[in-house]
Amino acid sequence: MRILHTSDWHLGRSFHREGMLSHQAAFVDHLLSVVEQESVDLVLVSGDVYDRALPQVDAVRLASEALARLAASRAKVVLTSGNHDSAHRLGFGSELIDAAGVFIRTDLAGVGTPVVLEDEHGPVAVHGLPYLDPDAVKESWQLTTRSHQAALTEAMARVRTDQERRGGRTVVMAHAFVTGAEPSDSERDISVGGVSMVPASVFAETTYAALGHLHGRQTITESVRYSGSPLAYSFSEERHVKGSWLVDLDASGVAAVEFVEAPVPRRLARLRGDLDTLLTDPTLADHEDSWVQATLTDAVRPVQAMERLRRRFPHTLVLGFESTAAVVGGMALPGDRPRRDRDLVKEFLTELRGSAPESAEAALLDEAVDACCEDPEVDALDSGRGLARETAEAEFAEVLF
Structure with a gap:
């Protein structure tokens, strides 16, 4: 049989x-x-x-x-x-x-x-x-x-x-x-x-x-x-x-x-490296028709990374980032003086991509943060709202740490 x-x-x-x-x-x-x-x-x-x-x-x-x-x-x-x-x-x-x-x-x-x-x-x-x-x-x-x-x-x-x-x-x-x-x-x-x-x-x-x-x-x-x-x-x-x-x-x-x-509809490839290398390395030409999972190691997160990758590897399905930059910022611990909203947003962006925002970007971020506040002239740390936030942050940090 x-x-x-x-x-x-x-x-x-x-x-x-x-x-x-x-x-x-x-x-x-x-x-x-x-x-x-x-x-x-x-x-x-x-x-x-x-x-x-x-x-x-x-x-x-x-x-x-x-x-x-x-x-x-x-x-x-x-x-x-x-x-x-x-x-x-x-x-x-x-x-x-x-x-x-x-x-x-x-x-x-x-x-x-x-x-x-x-x-x-x-x-x-x-x-x-x-x-x-x-x-x-x-x-x-x-x-x-x-x-x-x-x-x-x-x-x-x-x-x-x-x-x-x-x-x-x-x-x-x-x-x-x-x-x-x-x-x-x-x-x-x-x-x-x-x-x-x-x-x-x-x-x-x-x-x-x-x-x-x-x-x-x-x-x-x-x-x-x-x-x-x-x-x-x-x-x-x-x-x-x-x-x-x-x-x-x-x-x-x-x-x-x-x-x-069995027939293979499309091969798989897991690629790792900085964006410029992935886009120019001639040894990767064999993967240009593959389904691709890419992990970028750039110290600064590249702009429009997925779009640029897909110009060479049109079937890129998964994109991850493995930055080699040191981690900066971090959550405030109990006893630390809470930071202003503007500072938190800038620190988040710095940690995310590995470099601080440029002056034009910082100004745009400040404008966006202020647009979310009831009174952009009021420092959150000097108001009742700021005290409430300080208490909430301390309580949240106690749960984590």
Whole structure:
């Protein structure tokens, strides 16, 4: 049996406000192409089909189209819900859809009951485990501990009971954080009480474990793997190679594993340096068509930095500043004489960009501050309003310090 293991489609997700639906549709095209070209018998989608419990209409339409095309292909499909999905919504009509060879598994009551498929070597039991929220399963499964490990351990006990009764090869799909794996910035935290990980040993005696949740492809053991997401969803995934695992099962278990790379709509680049260097360095020409996250190190914050960056890197999405200038100013501590509004604004600007405002800028700031005061001729520190402010600042500083 030839299996294509994928997960974490996150249909409907954007990338720093860039719509990804067309790129996700291109991945579906790629997936169908791999199914036909590689003679895939079974497609596994290990959770997070959607990016949210209430997906947008276009995302639902794409999911429907993808499943219809897979149902018409040569392959069977087993799909499970992840922590981003609504199990009830994703699982709607699953009993009817089973007849089309697309098996959607989102119900806790079905844990331990596999989809059984046949090849020339006999049956393969595919246990599609939905995302196991410890809060949801603790009471219904009467667990003594509220944790991901307890939930998955109980689920795998049910799988092993079926395995002992049925015999043969067993494939398990799970949406979890397995010890030894490396997360990225784009996964939602599923920790409970600070604990989210489960040991890989829970999948002992499983022929193959197709994992979802983490967005980077990873090999925990030869038979326990993450496919990762088909697209990058954070700049921390800059060096990820996206795609799906192609797994061959023979009579005894996993015979071969190959990674099939997915199309890359646009590469990612994280650039760091002063603005002039980023705009002139010839070695950065390769990133001019990339999605860019730039961190500027200029001592003085450049004017119109994003606009200037986008002239060379038109797909710059994130801009940060890491000034090398010493920090000046700071909040007044209890006992310090509070500063006038004009001084506070100028100190804030100086701290923000690393240099004091020029005389024309200072005059404009003074004018703006005065326009916000009831009487621009009154020094706030000599009025009742100023005394109130002094008291409030002292109280606020006590809270902080």
